[in-house]
Amino acid sequence: LRAEGVPLQDPEVVAVTGWTTDELAGGLDAAEAEGRVQGRYALVTLLVGVNNQYRGRDLDGYRDELRTLLARAVAFAGGEASRVVVVSIPDWGVTPFAARTPSGAVRDRDAIAQAIDAFNAVAREEAAAVGARWVDITPLSRTQGAQVVDDALHPDGAAYAAWTDLVLPAARAALR
DSSP, rough: OOTOOOOOOOOOOOOOOTTOOHHHHHHHHHHHHTTOOOOOOEEEEOOHHHHHHHOOOHHHHHHHHHHHHHHHHHHHHTOOGGEEEEEEEGGGGGGGGBBBBBSSSSSSSSHHHHHHHHHHHHHHHHHHTOOOOOOOOOHHHHOTTTTTOTSSSSSSHHHHHHHHHHHHHHHHTOOO
8 A cells, every 4th residue: 555655654463363352352452551552543454253263162252252343443443434444264274284183183174164154254244234344355265275384374475465465455445
């Protein structure tokens, strides 16, 4: 966006890899208490839930916690839900990491995909309910299984860049 001449401050990243929705809420609480996040932001992005799915958390709890996070995101966007971009959960089941559990048991990749789809359906519904923008990166993530860093799970820079290409039009629209 900066390369296109959009004047933006540096982003404030609150989330940490591996967090669930409740952990993100706690991280936001801490960031607000420390004064790291405050005021109105021109653009707020939210991608959360993969670790809820991975840890076997239920959809109803995810929905409730996501609603709270979306309300906070809209508040950070000055009450303008159209400035909030919700990004779908990528499918980690296509990565080499997903082939087996740490104990060596074979994982059911179809079950992982179905669970990811269920979590994304909730996220898409909740984003629409508040008027936030939705970007679906999941289909692309399913083509990028080998594009991972050394842990065989997390996407590499090229994969993230491709996701950014999908998010960019929504970010542009949010900033209009």
